[in-house]
Amino acid sequence: MNTAEFQKSLEKYADVIVKVGINLRKGQNLTISASITDYPLVRAITKSAYASGAKLVTVFYGDDEVFHTRMKMSSHKNLTEVPSWIVPAYTSIVKNGDAYIGITSDNPDLLADVDPEAIAIYRKTMGTKMRKLTQAVMRDAINWCVISYPAEDWAKKVFPKTSAKQAQEKLWEAIFKTCRVDQRDPVAAWEKHIKDLSLRSAYLNKKRYAALHYKAPGTDLTVGLPSQHKWVAARSKSQTGIDFTANLPTEEVFTMPHKDKVDGFVAASRPLVIAGTTVEDFTLTFEKGRVVKVTAKKHEETLRKLIETDEGAARLGEVALVPNSSPISQSGILFYNTLFDENASSHIALGAAYPFTMKDGNKLSQGDFQKRGGNHSIIHTDFMIGSKDMDIDGILVNGKREPLMRKGEWAFNA
Amino acid sequence: MDDQEFNQLLEKYAEVVVKVGLNLRNDQHLSIRGNVDDAPFIRKVAETAYKAGARYVDVLWDDENIKRTRLQHADPETLTTLPDWLYNRYEEYSKRGDAELAILSSNPDLYNGIDSDRIAITRKTLYQKIVEPLRKYNNYANWCVVSTAAPAWAQKVFPNLPEKEAQTKLWDAIFRACRIYTPDPVKAWEEHIQKLDKYKNYLNAKRFASLRYKAPGTDLTIGLPEDHHWGGAQETFKNGITGTVNIPTEEVFTMPHKNKVDGLVTATLPLNNQGVLMEEFSIRFENGRAVNFSAKKGDADLRKLIETDENAGRLGEVALVPNSSPISQSGILFYNTLFDENASCHLALGSAYKSSMQGGVDMTDEEFAARGGNKSLIHVDFMIGSAKMDIDGIQADGTREPLMRNGEWAFSV
Numbered sequence: 055m056n057t058a059e060f061q062k063s064l065e066k067y068a069d070v071i072v073k074v075g076i077n078l079r080k081g082q083n084l085t086i087s088a089s090i091t092d093y094p095l096v097r098a099i100t101k102s103a104y105a106s107g108a109k110l111v112t113v114f115y116g117d118d119e120v121f122h123t124r125m126k127m128s129s130h131k132n133l134t135e136v137p138s139w140i141v142p143a144y145t146s147i148v149k150n151g152d153a154y155i156g157i158t159s160d161n162p163d164l165l166a167d168v169d170p171e172a173i174a175i176y177r178k179t180m181g182t183k184m185r186k187l188t189q190a191v192m193r194d195a196i197n198w199c200v201i202s203y204p205a206e207d208w209a210k211k212v213f214p215k216t217s218a219k220q221a222q223e224k225l226w227e228a229i230f231k232t233c234r235v236d237q238r239d240p241v242a243a244w245e246k247h248i249k250d251l252s253l254r255s256a257y258l259n260k261k262r263y264a265a266l267h268y269k270a271p272g273t274d275l276t277v278g279l280p281s282q283h284k285w286v287a288a289r290s291k292s293q294t295g296i297d298f299t300a301n302l303p304t305e306e307v308f309t310m311p312h313k314d315k316v317d318g319f320v321a322a323s324r325p326l327v328i329a330g331t332t333v334e335d336f337t338l339t340f341e342k343g344r345v346v347k348v349t350a351k352k353h354e355e356t357l358r359k360l361i362e363t364d365e366g367a368a369r370l371g372e373v374a375l376v377p378n379s380s381p382i383s384q385s386g387i388l389f390y391n392t393l394f395d396e397n398a399s400s401h402i403a404l405g406a407a408y409p410f411t412m413k414d415g416n417k418l419s420q421g422d423f424q425k426r427g428g429n430h431s432i433i434h435t436d437f438m439i440g441s442k443d444m445d446i447d448g449i450l451v452n453g454k455r456e457p458l459m460r461k462g463e464w465a466f467n468a
Numbered sequence: 469m470d471d472q473e474f475n476q477l478l479e480k481y482a483e484v485v486v487k488v489g490l491n492l493r494n495d496q497h498l499s500i501r502g503n504v505d506d507a508p509f510i511r512k513v514a515e516t517a518y519k520a521g522a523r524y525v526d527v528l529w530d531d532e533n534i535k536r537t538r539l540q541h542a543d544p545e546t547l548t549t550l551p552d553w554l555y556n557r558y559e560e561y562s563k564r565g566d567a568e569l570a571i572l573s574s575n576p577d578l579y580n581g582i583d584s585d586r587i588a589i590t591r592k593t594l595y596q597k598i599v600e601p602l603r604k605y606n607n608y609a610n611w612c613v614v615s616t617a618a619p620a621w622a623q624k625v626f627p628n629l630p631e632k633e634a635q636t637k638l639w640d641a642i643f644r645a646c647r648i649y650t651p652d653p654v655k656a657w658e659e660h661i662q663k664l665d666k667y668k669n670y671l672n673a674k675r676f677a678s679l680r681y682k683a684p685g686t687d688l689t690i691g692l693p694e695d696h697h698w699g700g701a702q703e704t705f706k707n708g709i710t711g712t713v714n715i716p717t718e719e720v721f722t723m724p725h726k727n728k729v730d731g732l733v734t735a736t737l738p739l740n741n742q743g744v745l746m747e748e749f750s751i752r753f754e755n756g757r758a759v760n761f762s763a764k765k766g767d768a769d770l771r772k773l774i775e776t777d778e779n780a781g782r783l784g785e786v787a788l789v790p791n792s793s794p795i796s797q798s799g800i801l802f803y804n805t806l807f808d809e810n811a812s813c814h815l816a817l818g819s820a821y822k823s824s825m826q827g828g829v830d831m832t833d834e835e836f837a838a839r840g841g842n843k844s845l846i847h848v849d850f851m852i853g854s855a856k857m858d859i860d861g862i863q864a865d866g867t868r869e870p871l872m873r874n875g876e877w878a879f880s881v
Binding site: 090093096097100101104105107108109110111112113115116117119120123124127128132135137138139140142143146 | 497504507510511514515518519523524525526527529531533534537538541542543546549551552553556557560561
């Protein structure tokens, strides 16, 4: 790709993000949070946003290296320090009904040499301080979108055998392809894809399954669903009335498990990056919704700390179906980034459930939400379990079983 | 200079900034404001600060490109919008007495081709919503301003070199000016600061009533307030910390009496103010006010600047710098006030520092103004010194004494 071609693709990517992702309204403010390495994309999005009539674009840049220095050198006490201005700065986004874009480009190994206890303290501090904001976003209070940028360190992790420059180019290519930026009319391509996914979620919503049963090597898991569960795909509607797409790319159809009705064991099919540490080859065993056993070949302690974050961190908050033939899966790339890896594979999430995956969930109090089976936690961490060897059945209230996936592919027509 | 050498120099520079510039205390918070291009240096400063026991380093990253995009493309009616958190952030840090580092490496041509009204609106908004309301916290805490060789700036200083070489050359000039090549830069700074203190003490003891400037295009008399105070490299803040607010610094400075400036002055270097360049300009003062002015380049911008408010056309600072200063001797025109002001005697349009008057920091604005202190939304330095400048100090009884001859100190300390 030459410079002019690349610039054009970058602009198209920015347009998809502004038009399909957040679907920015004229006169809206936009906040972008990104790493300083992501500036070429941040600048392209800013231009596209002003062209769409944005009032003010605010960018919160962070830096992996400065963050790493802090995590490495600060005392545990100092890691609980959060400047007072930050929380109101973010909550004002929700209060004003602004749009929000989060760019992920994290180096998966950034914190590999940092004490897991320090990471846990930091995660818990930020999770608690930002709880209101996270909850509001999870209720779709505003139009928001998470996207990615192929920063050098991340690209090198994905393509370790090539030069940094080549790795970045290859990761760009993968991003442009999976985000349909390589198609002639990316926005139209997205409209069609979103429609296809909506047909799947509509089919599943009609069925009212009581539970799902997963079978694969290392996995035999039954996931009960709340009676009011709601399957969701790609397109959401914000409480401010804007249709938006919260993840680019997205290939999943998902809902929430009942927080007390998960039993059996499950093996992860891809590594999981937790705040700069890559956990590999792990299994979880559940009883009545709770994790009772954890094993991992690498960084088990980090996974354990995550599960111990709070009461809800040991329970599930999301169950998502993705066919193994999804373009991301077919790329054969292991991205070490949830945004991509979760769209390559069926997955489940530890921690909070999205209120919008329960009927009227956005209007329920926290207590009522939990009573109906919705899980609550300051974390929400997806991990991948799907593969070409996975079969999934839907179990109806009367106990009848129907195949949903066979060998990792959809087993029904929507 | 290879990568490893550069890395070591950058570390030494960070050490000078943290130890001499900020004089950061154990357990102090540090706020840094810089541009995304400044990352390599900011990372070193953060590391040095954490090593020195900083409790938290909060970097507010700017992106000049995004500022320009906004001025170009946003609806002009929205340009007075600023997010609330920006002021709240500064207030939180000022109130608590946190250390603050600002990195000043802007592209001098950032706003080239952008309508000067749009620039004026954003400047005024920034002054009204941030700078002015924060003035009450002036002198609360240790702060420091420094520069990095950002690519666009380097390209402006060395337009005939490729970007990478221009950056290397500008880094070299910065390291030289900041004494980073000396075996022990922190010690070199301590010695330099002592020397500046001697000049400052000499001038403070004299209690001059006015200064008289003579050079080609310049014939200017600047009255000084009775209680004026000459400052050198260092300043002591209300949080008890003494720091060096500019790295580099070569100046000894005080405030003019806002109503007692008369005559003509001609700038000897171009003035870069927030991405706008003004060149070859003269200003005539009467009773302290700029009554006549013109610039060969940026005339409209100079007018806008002087008309920002009632007192933007009066002076707030007068600074003495010998023409033999290392920065002047580098022969480089930096297009950056932090460097150019340390190459040359200079004046500033706009606000005076309250610390330039004895007891000034505890005065109300009214008391300060009554004694001759100027107050404005702006404080913009411009250079007037050269190898052809003579300056006399005049005492209340009319006794004259040479302070500078041909741009050099004319007294010894």
